Amino acid sequence: MVHSVTLCACLSLLTVLSCHSRVLPRLSFPKGSPGRSLNVFKNPDVYNTTTLLLSSDEGTLFIGARDAVLSIDVSQSDAMTMKEKLDWSPSEKDLADCAMKGKMKMDCHNFVRVLQVLNSTHMYACGTFAFSPRCIYINSKTLSMATGPSGKPEEGRSRCPYDPYQRNTAITVDGELYTGTVADYRGTRPVISRHLSEGSHVDVKLDDTLGWLEDPTFIRSTYVPSEEKVYFFFSETGREYDFIDKLTVSRIAQVCTSDVGGQRTLQKRWTTFAKAQLLCQAGQELPYNILQDIVTLSPPEGSSEDETLFYGIFTSQWQVNLGRSAVCAFSLKDIKKVFTGHYKVLNRDTLKWSTRVQEQIASPGECGLHNASDNTLRFVKDNFLADKSVQPVTQGLTLVSPDKSYSNIAAQRVRGARGRDYTLLYLLTESGFLHKAVLLKNGAHIIEEIQVFDQPQAVKNLLLSVSKGAVMIGSSEGVISVPMSNCSYYWSCAECVLARDPFCGWDPVMKLCTDIHTHDHLVQDVDGGNVSAQCTYVTPRSRSAQSRTLSGEVVSVSLNEVVHLQCPGASHLAKRHWERLNSQLSPKIYIQSDDGGLSFVATPSTLGPYLCQSEENGYTQTLGIYHVKQKSSPTVPPATRNRPHSTPSTEAGIKTSIFTTRLITPTPTEPRTEPDAEVDPTDSPEDSPAASTHSRSFTPSLGTEKQDSRKTELGETHPLTDKPSYFQELVVVSVLLALCISALLTIAFHRFGHFCHSRTVPQTPSSRRDAEKGGSATPQERESLRGHSSRLEKRNGQAPNGQSHAGQAHNGTSPIMPSNSMLNSSNGHLPNTPI
Structure with missing residues (x-):
């Protein structure tokens, strides 16, 4: 059993590593790099520009900041200028009351967390307002406060969080506000509700009974017109997994926009609420179970709305996947299939889920149950968790980041040069880099990464302006606009093709890499990036528009x-x-x-x-x-x-x-x-x-x-x-030869003088015999002569480089001439070291 588990773990690790090898960004652009231009909006009096909203013509960007709402002109692709500013700050009394509650002064400001379009003339905004949420109406043209139905700012309870660091979601459909947030100061009462209802609609919310939501973190919401449903995405504790303590799971929940609650049971409560698990998992690996962000990608023109895709970023609470992020895609078709299937049963006494087979009285999540009987609504009240999980498309991970934690995602569909549609993902990392990736048949290809922040940002937001061709990023540092395409960076056909950017193609006539929408018959190969097949008859283009000669x-x-x-x-x-x-x-x-x-x-x-x-x-x-x-x-x-x-x-x-x-x-x-x-x-x-x-x-x-x-x-x-010269070496050899000759002459003169002296000294016959035998000298004289001889040998027997004459004579070379081995070791040259 242990061996099988180890084998599965190794296979999972190999699978992860193989995915990692495909997600390395091809190019990197540090902040301030001239190869990638960025447009930055900063104002010394504006902070926490994190809530973004584009106007219908995408020419104006509305920003919900700290104590203010701004309107920014983004009609020009290379500039962002502030048009109007609406101050919306708490009073001194509000700040004092917030401080009395034990909150930090910096957190007692009014952080705008909801900014939505109501109609063609007005917006609706909600802020934390010193831990006492409030909402206002704003005139979109003049960016001024407008009078609401009550004539004064409305209470933001159940519409906006109290804590500025608490995540929430909000969306407007036909002038009505659908929110997912907390309804109390402590943040322990999560709620999904509808507000600003008109006509026959009434404001509805979840039932207060336990079990509907389990400590959720709301991520995003979206509206699908063909289904007349609003979908909420969040993470929460999975109570159905009672064998694991506090296991986090990712969820998708739905409500019908036509829901007005039951007549007796579930009055002013959702009768169409249902939720299911989003499972981001590959094979037998541990799942990526914590949802970070998710985005909706509409289907191509002429396709069914069932082809709508939801791309989500998931992280893991397991140690083996810490520091990694995975991207999974889910289709609306699979989501509908799960919601129309079987449901688990909740025991209200033990709050335990079971999957026992029982008679299905109604179909939970089906629209139109507000007129159903009390028995049917009681069944719906206890059966709102789908039995099956929503599996990702292709039954696998779309992308895995080996060493980057993604926090935000945006997606768009781009038509390439050959009429094929490609999906582009924009992924923002926790460390402040924006990854631009294209999804291909054999995996994701990250075209480039761009540094947009100097320091990691706690709260961020990502928004696409397709008509302007820009990615808007909001953070505490300001708003940054990143152009979607960067075709002019590639100055050759090879680089243009290897980039595999659906936006870019090589023009063989103009000799430049340009936007695919501005020219026809451009050279492009997003799927294969085959240079030899695409650039056979293309000449190079330098900055001087002239061919470069070979140089170095x-x-x-x-x-x-x-x-x-x-x-x-x-x-x-x-x-x-x-x-x-x-x-x-x-x-x-x-x-x-x-x-x-x-x-x-x-x-x-x-x-x-x-x-x-x-x-x-x-x-x-x-x-x-x-x-x-x-x-x-x-x-x-x-x-x-x-x-x-x-x-x-x-x-x-x-x-x-x-x-x-x-x-x-x-x-x-x-x-x-x-x-x-x-x-x-x-x-x-x-x-x-x-x-x-x-x-x-x-x-x-x-x-x-x-x-x-x-x-x-x-x-x-x-x-x-x-040719080399040996003049220096010749001078050195001559000097050494002269020194050696002088030493030999000195020794010869000394020995000759000693011989003459010995001839003049009278000797006895016995002493003459001893001299002939070599033993006439006294011990002191012999010791003196031996020391003199050793000094001479030590003086004359040592070469200048530390080698003895005897060793050099043994090699057959002169003590001052280089040997053949020295010549060989220096390629036929004398050493350059001074002697």
């Missing part, structure tokens, strides 16, 4: 110097590698870092050209070209190239006392990298690059220097001026 960065180095070559990144999905002409990059000599850089020691065999290339989706392009050459020096000239290259082991074994490190990067003319496109085969050879190069402006063409580097690679020699 000249890197002048000294021998034994550590060289670093930097490779610019094309995208996070590309694999970078280095190449040399007719040479392999041995790992014993070259070190390739994770950021794409290449490091090595400059030797005669490592000089020459280097190419940094990237491979993405089967397409290879050159990002940088470097020509490493030796510096010209009068004392230590460059080595000749016609000598044989040293072996890798010899180069790896070169030892130097000092290494100088250089970081070589191309000098950009623009603030971002711009990979070039492939070459038009119709271009002339002198104008077309031999390989796609990076769009940085390198050092001008190398000319003869580049030709010389190519000659040396083929074994040709340099001119006579490049």
Whole structure:
């Protein structure tokens, strides 16, 4: 049993990792990057701009902020300017009463949490108002308070939360307000209710009986006209799972807009309330059970409304999935199927759910039950939890983020160049990045990530303006407008196709990447991103609108110097590698870092050209070209190239006392990298690059220097001026030879003087015999002579570099001449170390 559980866990982990490999953003744009423009609205007197509402023409953005309601002009795509401001602040008495309740002063402001359109002329707003919620009517044209039916601000109880950090949802349908919030100061009485009812409609809410809602966190609500139903999305404690303490589950609940409550049973209470579980799970993995946000995507034109999709962000309370987020999609067709199925039964005495089979008196959730009998309404009152869970479409996860926690989501449908519709998701992370992802058959592809916040934001809101082509993000820092498309960033056909952005296509005539809606017959491949198939006859386009000639960065180095070559990144999905002409990059000599850089020691065999290339989706392009050459020096000239290259082991074994490190990067003319496109085969050879190069402006063409580097690679020699000189070494050898001769002459004179002295001293026959035997000297004289001899040997028997003459004689070399092994270890050159 343990082995099977372990195997399932491993398979689940492999599945998760395989999903993670597909969700890496292709491009990243830090905040302030010139490659991605943002429009920001900030006002020093405005805080917490989190509640957003667009006008019907999407030319005005209404913002519910702290103690104010604003109107912002967003008709221009590149600017946001404030039009009007409505102050709505609590009085000093309200603030004092809030402080007496033990609340912090910062939380006692009026945070606008509900902002909805009532009709063509008025809006309806509700705020926390110092923990005493209130609501007002607002004239949309003048942004001023309007008089309501009561003639004064209305109480916001059951319409707006008391606590500004309590989540809620609200939506207006035909002038009536449907809300999901809490109805008390402590936040322990959740309620789904309808307000501002007119005509035969009355305000209705949930029954006060326990079991309808279990400590919910309301997320969002939406209206489906064909069903005449309002759907509420929230998370709550799943009481049906009584074997797990406080298990959180995600829910969808429904009410009919025609519901007016029962005549005797459930008077002014919902008779059509029903709820079901949303199950975001893949295979046998633990489910992502906590709903963070959800958005409604309408079906394509001409399709049934059953094709409406709901994309939700889910996190998990399980330790194995902490820090991850999953996106699941649910269809309206599956939701309707669950609500028309069987229901669980709630025991009111024990508050336990069961699935026992019983006679079905009515269909819970069915509209029109307000005229039903009391027996039918009692059945509906105890049977409102659907037995089955709503499964995601394709029975799996739409997207999984391995290391990002998503908080908000928006979705839209975009028609590509070939008439096919693609779904785009905009996902806001807790850390302040916006991910733009396109959903494909083989998984999600994140086109780019854009940093929109400097610091993580506790409360955020996401809103799309399709007509303006912008994503509106509200936070405590202000409102940020992000353009949906960024086609002008891609300056080549290859990059335009590899981006796989449904908004963008390559124009082969204008030689630019442009918006798909402005031109016809554009080159695009969102599904496959196949560059070779789409860009065969497309010429590159640089910023100067001229084809770029082959050039590179000249890197002048000294021998034994550590060289670093930097490779610019094309995208996070590309694999970078280095190449040399007719040479392999041995790992014993070259070190390739994770950021794409290449490091090595400059030797005669490592000089020459280097190419940094990237491979993405089967397409290879050159990002940088470097020509490493030796510096010209009068004392230590460059080595000749016609000598044989040293072996890798010899180069790896070169030892130097000092290494100088250089970081070589191309000098950009623009603030971002711009990979070039492939070459038009119709271009002339002198104008077309031999390989796609990076769009940085390198050092001008190398000319003869580049030709010389190519000659040396083929074994040709340099001119006579490049031949090495051994003048310094010759002077050193001459000096050492003179010193040795002087030492030998000194020893010879000394020995000759001693011999003459011994001849003049009279000796006895016995002493002469002892001298002939070598034993005439006294012990003190022998000790003195031995010490003198050892000093001479120590003086004359040691070479200047620390090696003995005997060892050098053994090698057959002079003590002042380099050996053959030294020549081999330096490629035929004397060492450059001073003696």
